[in-house]
Amino acid sequence: MLMRHIVLFRRKSDVTKDAVLEKALTERMASLGAEIPVIQGWKFAANELSRPICWDYVLETEVADAEALDQYLFHPLHQALVADLKPYFEWAAVDYTT
Template sequence: MLRHLVLFKLNEGVTRDDPRVVAGARAFEELGGLIPDLRSWECGWNVADRPIAYDFAINSSVEDAEALQRYLEHPAHQAGVALWKEFSTWVMADYPF
């Protein structure tokens, strides 16, 4: 199994109530039920208010590298990424567990 973690940071001046952000969060919240290769799916807004904190997180798992690739290429994932590219930057890690 692989864990896929992504942490998103909203760009300067962008807030959670921005309509683009609301649409992006909704798109990612729906992914868990849309992509069969996902074994687990969690996402949500960070509640910590520290300077090093990111704003939004995805924590998911897939069976293997091939399943991860199918997830990354899935049209629903690509649509969500396209939204988030407009207003954020992110870091990610994939690791076996």
């Protein structure tokens, strides 16, 4: 069994879209999975349809267990990315065992 960590991201409603910044942030999100050893699976994708219910991006991470998830969440590279994401994006997460 694995623990799956799903996160949905969308630009904050009070933040003006900045295509250059958004591209830089999403490129960092897309590549982070290769930089943290406990990550066993990593999928990052942009929403493809324009519907009000949809968020802008989804990140699916797989790790061995809750302990490995904590190692990922508190890893310095992840923490640095989170600090940079906070002013631009809001997010919602779900963690579950597969």
